[in-house]
Amino acid sequence: MAPQKLFLEGSWQEGQGTPLTVTSPIDGSVLTTLAAASSDDVDRAVASARRAFADGRWSRLAPAARKKILMRIADRIEAEAVELAVLGVRDNGTEFNMALKAEPGSAAGTFRYYAEALDKVAGEVAPTPPDVLGLVHRAPVGVVAAIVPWNFPLMIGAWKLAPALAMGNSVILKPAESASLSLLRLAEICAECGLPDGVLNVVTGRGTETGAALAHHMDVDVMVFTGSGATGRHLLAASAQSNLKRCYLELGGKSPNIVFADAKDLDQAAKVAAMGIFRNSGQVCVAGSRLLVERSIHDHFVDQLKTHAEALRVGDPLDLNSQIGAVNSSAQLAANLRHVDQALSEGGNIVCGGQQILQKTGGTYMAPTIVTGVTRDAALFQNEVFGPVLSVTAFDSEEEAIQLANATSYGLAAGVWTADLSRAHRCIAELRTGVVHVNTYGGADMTVPLGGVGQSGNGHDKSLYALDKFVDLKSAWIQL
Ligand code: NAD
Numbered sequence: 001m002a003p004q005k006l007f008l009e010g011s012w013q014e015g016q017g018t019p020l021t022v023t024s025p026i027d028g029s030v031l032t033t034l035a036a037a038s039s040d041d042v043d044r045a046v047a048s049a050r051r052a053f054a055d056g057r058w059s060r061l062a063p064a065a066r067k068k069i070l071m072r073i074a075d076r077i078e079a080e081a082v083e084l085a086v087l088g089v090r091d092n093g094t095e096f097n098m099a100l101k102a103e104p105g106s107a108a109g110t111f112r113y114y115a116e117a118l119d120k121v122a123g124e125v126a127p128t129p130p131d132v133l134g135l136v137h138r139a140p141v142g143v144v145a146a147i148v149p150w151n152f153p154l155m156i157g158a159w160k161l162a163p164a165l166a167m168g169n170s171v172i173l174k175p176a177e178s179a180s181l182s183l184l185r186l187a188e189i190c191a192e193c194g195l196p197d198g199v200l201n202v203v204t205g206r207g208t209e210t211g212a213a214l215a216h217h218m219d220v221d222v223m224v225f226t227g228s229g230a231t232g233r234h235l236l237a238a239s240a241q242s243n244l245k246r247c248y249l250e251l252g253g254k255s256p257n258i259v260f261a262d263a264k265d266l267d268q269a270a271k272v273a274a275m276g277i278f279r280n281s282g283q284v285c286v287a288g289s290r291l292l293v294e295r296s297i298h299d300h301f302v303d304q305l306k307t308h309a310e311a312l313r314v315g316d317p318l319d320l321n322s323q324i325g326a327v328n329s330s331a332q333l334a335a336n337l338r339h340v341d342q343a344l345s346e347g348g349n350i351v352c353g354g355q356q357i358l359q360k361t362g363g364t365y366m367a368p369t370i371v372t373g374v375t376r377d378a379a380l381f382q383n384e385v386f387g388p389v390l391s392v393t394a395f396d397s398e399e400e401a402i403q404l405a406n407a408t409s410y411g412l413a414a415g416v417w418t419a420d421l422s423r424a425h426r427c428i429a430e431l432r433t434g435v436v437h438v439n440t441y442g443g444a445d446m447t448v449p450l451g452g453v454g455q456s457g458n459g460h461d462k463s464l465y466a467l468d469k470f471v472d473l474k475s476a477w478i479q480l
Contacts, residue, residue, distance in 0.1 A: 007188070138471040177205075257291050277388065401427075
């Protein structure tokens with residue numbers, strides 16, 4: 001592929017930083033290079049977004065006109081779904097079947113959802129005394145910086161872009177180093193569909209250089225982020241050190257998946273639990289990475305899980321027979337293996353996996369891994385791996401299950417398997433997470449928000465609630 005450039009002011013431009021090499025996790029081949037935006041380039045991107053916002057070329061368009069363009073973008077993403085999915089898979093290694101649905105499929109749905117919503121959200125007339133008219137406007141915030149991770153770039157990118165654009169803002173998008181290609185193409189699609197120049201600028205590059213310049217920028221009004229807690233901390237500090245820009249964080253998780261002995265179909269639970277952790281090689285923020293299983297069924301359930309895990313076909317993510325693709329990078333693979341070693345040194349037992357596989361391909365693949373006997377204070381219980389590694393812990397009572405589930409600093413997602421409706425509702429109430437799945441794991445669509453509590457973050461993507469991040473409430477008090 002030709003070297004990639006920055007997308008600024010509606011055209012491709014060189015970056016001033018040292019370019020990055022893009023390596024495919026499928027086979028280690030070099031795909032291309034990415035431009036690296038320097039802080040001067042970031043200044044140019046922000047200035048361009050500010051100009052676009054201030055002159056109203058998008059922010060003051062009639063909502064119906066904005067809707068038309070966002071709908072067109074959704075249609076184009078759908079029309080180019082296969083090409084976009086392949087581009088993304090070569091870059092980040094996600095299995096194609098999943099990528100097609102989760103990436104262009106969900107990005108198109110997201111653009112359509114917010115396009116349809118944008119002329120249905122209105123301000124308010126306040127219940128004031130009769131001699132006063134009180135109005136509450138929902139005004140666009142201005143310039144939004146969106147910093148996104150590598151696991152589902154198009155889907156997560158669209159979760160930020162579509163509601164921000166729907167509300168009339170300008171956006172500077174910073175993709176991850178190892179998953180920029182499909183988002184660069186999306187920027188071009190947006191321009192081809194009529195999004196005015198400067199309303200969306202894409203700055204690729206290193207987090208510590210390009211991302212940090214955006215985070216510290218004095219003219220960014222709101223920063224929306226999905227990624228690791230460590231980076232989230234940097235962003236909050238950057239906001240405090242610069243202009244106090246609003247900062248919404250969607251961070252990691254160590255999500256408990258709780259299986260009670262009274263679950264109706266334990267084999268189905270095992271099958272779904274296996275996919276709940278192993279799909280996309282465990283590189284899913286809501287991955288059910290911490291299995292809590294009632295002791296009376298522990299051994300049987302772990303056997304079933306092992307059968308499902310070992311049956312998963314790991315391989316070239318562009319081969320339609322592969323159910324699990326590649327780990328995103330050699331650095332991520334090495335980190336996954338270190339987590340497994342530490343789990344063993346802390347008394348865990350490997351039931352299956354635990355090693356790199358398919359080395360001959362030159363790619364980065366890891367066998368689905370199950371570790372039992374993981375105690376509450378073990379690192380594998382407490383820390384996110386973001387790889388295909390499942391930690392298993394037995395419990396004896398509902399009370400203990402809830403305590404164990406809530407015993408980490410995270411609070412993103414949870415699963416509960418039970419045939420007892422009252423127990424399911426007790427768990428929904430007691431689990432300190434943003435999402436609870438009951439008798440399934442990992443399902444959701446645009447109608448429900450996704451966000452965490454605790455150190456899993458403070459913002460929500462998806463649903464109408466996501467629009468709130470991109471508006472300022474402005475009151476008018478009019479004496480009559
Ligand atoms: P990361 O934090 O390393 O990187 C995310 C983005 O931040 C990238 O674009 C990166 O370049 C940028 N970045 C890195 N350092 C920066 C800095 N100092 N200043 C500004 N920007 C910087 O995360 P990742 O490895 O790309 O993604 C994996 C993490 O994302 C996992 O923890 C995962 O759980 C989380 N995640 C969360 C959700 C959610 O919705 N809660 C969804 C997907 C992924």
